[in-house]
């Protein structure tokens with residue numbers, strides 16, 4: 207069979223995280239004697255004409271599109287349409303997390319089948335079936351883990367299929383990336399600057415690579431998409447064997463453990479650290495749950511070459527952690543960050559804002575939390591906190607309780623067309639962008655979008671006060687001159703001058719370029735808090751800034767302006783969101799409604815995908 211597996215673009219520029227999903231499927235197909243082609247669109251960014259030429263020439267029997275994020279919907283629709291046009295006999299299969307919207311994909315795109323969840327075993331069964339007899343609906347309906355439209359155009363989900371066990375998960379085969387010439391992008395000599403900044407001596411020429419040691423997570427946060435239940439940590443020997451392979455074949459000296467959840471099997475993580483230490487590898491780790499670390503374990507990781515640990519902190523409010531079903535407490539988050547700093551590991555705090563139930567009170571709880579942990583965040587000692595914190599507005603992704611909440615409350619239209627409209631809207635959006643955000647709070651959009659600026663303003667001011675200038679006062683002229691510089695820089699940018707030259711020629715450039723209120727990284731409202739006369743202008747200034755960013759069309763702008771003014775001057779502007787959620791997990795506040803009003807819960811085959819495994 208002539209098979210091709212292709213990726214979709216994930217970010218505006220190619221991501222350096224290897225396409226492990228596609229590689230796993232290719233490796234699996236090789237085990238049953240197939241020799242799939244790999245068409246890595248994310249890396250090569252082939253243009254329209256090139257894609258047409260490639261698929262016209264090849265006339266594949268099967269093309270598997272690896273759409274690992276739901277934001278790949280628009281591209282998947284475009285790509286599948288194009289393939290069908292130039293190669294009508296090709297069977298198109300979509301795998302990856304976008305398949306959580308299987309019914310929409312099958313009804314609206316030129317896609318024949320969707321594979322649900324980990325695809326290694328399912329794809330082998332499916333290929334076996336397609337090789338022997340294309341589209342035998344009876345046999346297809348007996349193959350677990352797939353979705354299709356039957357001969358009556360009815361949407362069928364055959365139920366969750368088998369996933370590889372923790373022992374049978376394969377290490378990625380990098381020869382796939384050598385073969386297409388992209389290996390230097392994924393195993394690169396562009397090394398993270400942090401290890402050398404924080405005391406690790408690296409031999410010249412060493413490279414950096416990603417390693418995955420686990421699949422899945424022990425938790426089920428209500429904004430996080432989970433196709434598979436459970437947590438599978440690969441045996442230490444297999445992980446270490448793979449790291450040795452990376453060292454011997456590619457001269458790797460730094461690894462990033464890119465797990466969604468590293469360390470929930472604490473004994474195993476302890477053991478992996480020992481083995482990495484023996485190999486003299488410098489490493490960092492993402493996706494650690496604060497509940498699973500102790501000061502001792504962090505010290506142990508550090509002693510064995512770890513330089514950075516990333517936690518999913520998400521919020522400093524107990525109530526919001528409950529809504530998220532995070533299964534951690536604020537105290538656990540504080541402890542983990544405190545110990546991390548104390549043992550000398552760096553971290554970047556990541557927050558997710560504006561889940562149902564978020565309000566000014568929970569935002570101020572988060573601000574207090576950040577102030578509390580601030581002395582322990584090593585990176586904040588050198589630079590403004592706001593430049594080294596990641597704050598995103600929650601994105602409602604198919605397959606999550608947050609998405610179902612939005613559907614149930616009419617914020618995503620409950621129909622195939624309505625859901626597709628939403629998928630197109632969020633396509634290619636970045637987590638940081640506010641365009642994708644659905645406001646579930648019952649508060650005006652302007653007010654909600656002020657939260658990110660309010661958090662970073664208070665955090666920066668706190669820092670300025672405690673790390674830079676204990677007197678924390680600026681004269682009125684210093685404050686005003688800061689904003690004059692900002693305006694000058696913006697104008698000069700428009701005039702295509704270099705920012706630095708302009709700043710250097712301005713008076714009082716010390717405040718702007720001191721590295722604290724770093725003008726290069728954008729507007730800082732915290733400067734307003736440095737003088738009692740300008741302090742009352744803080745909120746109106748942020749509101750104005752957000753309002754200007756929302757200025758898309760006069761009609762829309764007028765609507766959000768009226769909404770904000772109405773709310774602002776109402777005597778009783780109580781929070782609707784308070785009624786929506788009292789801190790219970792979002793999963794318990796939703797009832798998950800069928801796909802359309804003409805269908806019952808029992809007959810809606812999308813239900814298991816909406817509920818998750």
Ligand code: B12
Nearest residue numbers: 221226227270272275276301302303321324325431636637
């Ligand atoms: C690393 C990662 C990234 C990397 C890129 C990953 C890459 N090149 O593959 C980066 C950092 C770029 C990234 C970005 C984003 N990510 Co991300 N990411 C991950 C993470 C942590 C690991 C991915 C991975 O390699 N897994 C291991 C491989 C083996 O698994 P896999 O890719 O899922 O592949 C399996 C199946 O999906 C399936 N499969 C995959 N392809 C195919 C193809 C065929 C034909 C078949 C049959 C099967 C199949 O079989 C594979 C083997 O079992 C996952 C979490 C996770 N558990 O997967 C989140 C995850 C994929 N990301 C997610 C999200 C939301 C995003 C963002 C959209 C966030 C945002 N709003 O900005 C962005 C992308 C947009 C943007 N502008 O940035 C969500 C997706 C949920 C959804 N429904 O969309 C996930 C699942 C996290 C979560 N639990 O919510 N991400």
Ligand code: SF4
Nearest residue numbers: 423425426427430466
């Ligand atoms: S957000 Fe993190 S902790 Fe929560 S379910 Fe997803 S991976 Fe697990």
